[in-house]
Amino acid sequence: MRLADLWYISLALALFSLLIMAGLIITRFFVERHKRKVTLERSRIMPLLLDHSSDPSALSERALSKGLLADLTVELVQLVRGEDRDRFVDAATCGGVTATLVRRLTRGSARARATAAEALAHFRGSDSTAALHAALSDRNCEVRMAAALALAETGREPPIEVLIERLGLGSMQISLLVTNLFQKIADRDPAQIEALITDNDVTINVKSAAVDALTSIRGFALAPVVNALVMELDPDSPELPKLIRALGLFQHPAGIPGVSFHLDSRFGWVRAAAAEAAGRIGMMESSSKLAAMLGDIDWWVRFRSGEALARLGQSGIARLREASRRGIEPARSAARLTLAELGIER
Amino acid sequence: MIEWQPWLIYSAGTIALVVIGVGLIQILFYIIQLGFAAASLAQRPPVSSPSLLWQRYSERALPIAVLAPAYNEEVTIVESVTSLLALHYPEFEVIVINDGSDDRTLRRLIDHFELKSVERYHDLTVKHAQIRGLYASPRIPSLLVVDKENGGKSDALNAGINVARAPLFCSIDADSILESDALLRAVRPFLEKPDEVIAVGGTIRLANGSRIESGRVIDVRLPRNFLALVQIVEYLRAFLMTRLALSRMEALTVISGAFGLFRRRLALEVGGYSHGTVGEDMELVIKLHRHMRLQKKPYRIEFIPEPVCWTEAPENLTILGRQRARWQRGALETFAKHRDMLFNPRYGRIGFIGFGQILIVDVLGPVVEVIGYVLVPLLWAVGLLSIDYLLAFLAITFTFGIFISVATLILEEMELRRFPRASDLIVLTLISVLENLGYRQLSNFWRLLGVWQYLRKKKGWGTMTRKGFARSA
Numbered sequence: 001m002r003l004a005d006l007w008y009i010s011l012a013l014a015l016f017s018l019l020i021m022a023g024l025i026i027t028r029f030f031v032e033r034h035k036r037k038v039t040l041e042r043s044r045i046m047p048l049l050l051d052h053s054s055d056p057s058a059l060s061e062r063a064l065s066k067g068l069l070a071d072l073t074v075e076l077v078q079l080v081r082g083e084d085r086d087r088f089v090d091a092a093t094c095g096g097v098t099a100t101l102v103r104r105l106t107r108g109s110a111r112a113r114a115t116a117a118e119a120l121a122h123f124r125g126s127d128s129t130a131a132l133h134a135a136l137s138d139r140n141c142e143v144r145m146a147a148a149l150a151l152a153e154t155g156r157e158p159p160i161e162v163l164i165e166r167l168g169l170g171s172m173q174i175s176l177l178v179t180n181l182f183q184k185i186a187d188r189d190p191a192q193i194e195a196l197i198t199d200n201d202v203t204i205n206v207k208s209a210a211v212d213a214l215t216s217i218r219g220f221a222l223a224p225v226v227n228a229l230v231m232e233l234d235p236d237s238p239e240l241p242k243l244i245r246a247l248g249l250f251q252h253p254a255g256i257p258g259v260s261f262h263l264d265s266r267f268g269w270v271r272a273a274a275a276e277a278a279g280r281i282g283m284m285e286s287s288s289k290l291a292a293m294l295g296d297i298d299w300w301v302r303f304r305s306g307e308a309l310a311r312l313g314q315s316g317i318a319r320l321r322e323a324s325r326r327g328i329e330p331a332r333s334a335a336r337l338t339l340a341e342l343g344i345e346r
Numbered sequence: 347m348i349e350w351q352p353w354l355i356y357s358a359g360t361i362a363l364v365v366i367g368v369g370l371i372q373i374l375f376y377i378i379q380l381g382f383a384a385a386s387l388a389q390r391p392p393v394s395s396p397s398l399l400w401q402r403y404s405e406r407a408l409p410i411a412v413l414a415p416a417y418n419e420e421v422t423i424v425e426s427v428t429s430l431l432a433l434h435y436p437e438f439e440v441i442v443i444n445d446g447s448d449d450r451t452l453r454r455l456i457d458h459f460e461l462k463s464v465e466r467y468h469d470l471t472v473k474h475a476q477i478r479g480l481y482a483s484p485r486i487p488s489l490l491v492v493d494k495e496n497g498g499k500s501d502a503l504n505a506g507i508n509v510a511r512a513p514l515f516c517s518i519d520a521d522s523i524l525e526s527d528a529l530l531r532a533v534r535p536f537l538e539k540p541d542e543v544i545a546v547g548g549t550i551r552l553a554n555g556s557r558i559e560s561g562r563v564i565d566v567r568l569p570r571n572f573l574a575l576v577q578i579v580e581y582l583r584a585f586l587m588t589r590l591a592l593s594r595m596e597a598l599t600v601i602s603g604a605f606g607l608f609r610r611r612l613a614l615e616v617g618g619y620s621h622g623t624v625g626e627d628m629e630l631v632i633k634l635h636r637h638m639r640l641q642k643k644p645y646r647i648e649f650i651p652e653p654v655c656w657t658e659a660p661e662n663l664t665i666l667g668r669q670r671a672r673w674q675r676g677a678l679e680t681f682a683k684h685r686d687m688l689f690n691p692r693y694g695r696i697g698f699i700g701f702g703q704i705l706i707v708d709v710l711g712p713v714v715e716v717i718g719y720v721l722v723p724l725l726w727a728v729g730l731l732s733i734d735y736l737l738a739f740l741a742i743t744f745t746f747g748i749f750i751s752v753a754t755l756i757l758e759e760m761e762l763r764r765f766p767r768a769s770d771l772i773v774l775t776l777i778s779v780l781e782n783l784g785y786r787q788l789s790n791f792w793r794l795l796g797v798w799q800y801l802r803k804k805k806g807w808g809t810m811t812r813k814g815f816a817r818s819a
Contacts, residue, residue: 007737337467
């Protein structure tokens with residue numbers, strides 16, 4: 001290749017790109033013109049979708065753009081609730097939206113497929129359900145998760161073991177959306193999710209997501225099993241602080257052994273979580289330990305210890321006052337500023 | 347026609363080949379980046395509506411501390427903070443750090459938001475200039491103002507990191523405008539890969555010419571100013587092509603200081619933002635890479651194109667030149683400080699791709715190209731170089747440049763379509779051609795100035811005169 005060939009190659013590339021750009025600009029002009037028609041069509045369709053008194057089958061009798069109807073449905077279905085949403089979905093179904101979304105679930109970009117899956121959450125017919133189940137085997141993980149969430153939204157999901165396998169939850173790091181998924185399932189069948197916590201074949205992050213999902217539903221009833229988990233876990237496990245915090249949220253004495261044990265962890269983030277949990281559970285027996293932790297090398301530990309002492313009521317506040325007057329730095333500042341922030345006099 | 351000595355002709359040819367070679371390597375880098383950026387955009391997850399994002403993520407969204415350093419921002423500070431407080435995000439606090447302003451920035455904040463002096467226990471892990479006071483209001487629990495001695499942007503951000511309590515912090519410029527759902531979009535990678543993602547960068551777009559009301563960009567328009575238009579094309583290349591591609595290659599070396607989301611704990615572990623550099627944003631990212639590599643833990647630093655932060659670009663040659671020289675200086679400072687990472691297998695892709703990019707584009711690129719502008723035409727004119735060399739040089743500095751810019755515009759139009767009018771595309775296409783006729787050369791000269799400033803060990807930001815966003819009447 002000669003040097004001058006670089007000039008010809010670059011010129012060809014530049015001209016080619018300018019040609020494509022010209023094509024896109026022309027397309028955009030047409031799109032903008034078409035947009036006006038689309039806007040008119042949208043304003044025609046929207047009242048039909050939203051008008052609750054009209055016959056839902058009215059949409060099927062009109063010649064409407066199926067694609068536009070589907071797009072409008074996806075946009076608006078999030079804005080309506082309860083019976084209004086049911087009527088909205090009925091109207092859209094009569095208009096053929098389900099079929100359009102099911103088609104979109106199997107073709108096009110991953111982005112389009114995931115959007116279709118999200119929208120199908122509101123369509124409970126057998127076509128929609130079958131398509132979503134099939135989408136659990138989609139090659140893209142975003143689509144699979146969207147399909148799982150859509151099924152769980154209306155109780156159509158497969159057994160939890162199937163979900164774990166299809167979503168690959170045992171083999172890779174899991175998204176925090178898994179907690180959303182578990183929560184939707186737990187709302188109807190908490191036992192399925194609770195079984196994960198004691199299942200030896202399930203990874204710790206799946207168990208942790210299960211605990212998260214169940215915390216608001218099962219509350220302190222989970223404390224013994226989570227306490228057992230916390231005692232078994234590796235001290236440097238990234239899930240340990242989350243589980244210790246969950247023990248704190250349960251506010252149950254069954255969590256005391258696990259929290260007490262980890263107050264002495266060699267990892268600052270674990271000690272901090274344990275201090276926080278100790279305050280929430282009301283572990284008065286740990287007040288001297290927490291007072292000593294006001295001087296911890298890790299700021300978060302000092303901060304959480306101060307918070308915890310304040311939560312212990314008068315005895316904890318007395319410890320804070322003591323430390324703010326007679327303690328040595330950094331405990332003194334930790335105590336003083338904790339009291340100041342809470343508006344409590346030293 | 348002069349009969350030149352063979353060794354002169356040989357030397358001239360060698361010089362030209364070096365110039366062309368370095369330029370060609372840059373072009374190849376850019377073409378590869380275009381490919382990766384295209385793949386990344388084609389495979390990116392759905393851009394859900396804000397209501398769906400809220401439904402999906404709000405319960406799991408990690409608390410964020412938005413850190414806004416402010417220095418002499420009395421004109422815009424109240425509006426900026428008001429728009430930050432209106433961000434759509436489940437749990438966040440806005441920490442404004444008044445970095446020793448000598449105007450009425452602090453007074454305006456205190457008066458407008460009815461702030462009172464408070465005490466708050468905060469970390470002291472990273473060093474910064476003394477905090478003079480903290481201000482808050484029970485009416486607005488999500489706002490905290492830190493008043494401190496002047497120490498520069500890095501110093502102010504470090505104070506913010508110390509004071510913050512959220513697991514994530516978002517560094518922004520006080521006069522930037524975040525889109526209302528920017529945090530919700532930017533936090534997504536942290537939720538989807540919670541064990542790996544440690545930092546996320548979003549797109550910076552230029553608001554010059556757009557209509558702004560109540561701290562929101564309500565009508566995206568192109569500016570009339572040529573410099574601002576050229577910078578729009580530059581920013582597209584920088585964000586849509588380079589950063590997206592490097593993120594995909596897991597070799598992202600910088601997250602813009604105007605909008606970046608970081609794990610607070612890790613930022614503390616690497617000592618926060620470094621002092622004594624004007625490239626503090628790049629420096630933090632490189633330190634994070636080094637830290638995670640040495641710990642041998644899997645991690646990701648990502649760039650995603652959807653969350654948008656709007657900012658104002660300089661429309662004046664002097665101020666723009668100062669900015670570009672400063673950016674060049676910052677890149678060189680970071681490169682020099684961490685030069686042991688270059689091509690070091692211990693640092694994997696960052697060492698080879700990330701630092702390789704910095705070496706070619708930031709270290710060698712401007713110097714070699716400016717040498718080329720001076721020597722290649724001259725050597726051709728006196729007959730020491732054949733026309734082939736001149737054509738190859740023109741390809742490197744002109745036509746390939748047009749291709750790269752227009753290709754980026756094509757990506758933008760096909761995947762994102764954020765410019766609302768077809769006429770905008772016509773203007774930007776024209777600018778993509780014109781920028782190579784003078785502006786590119788000027789830009790390289792500014793960068794050379796940055797190199798000179800670096801070699802002379804110049805410090806500081808210089809004077810940045812802000813005209814403020816143009817508000818609608």
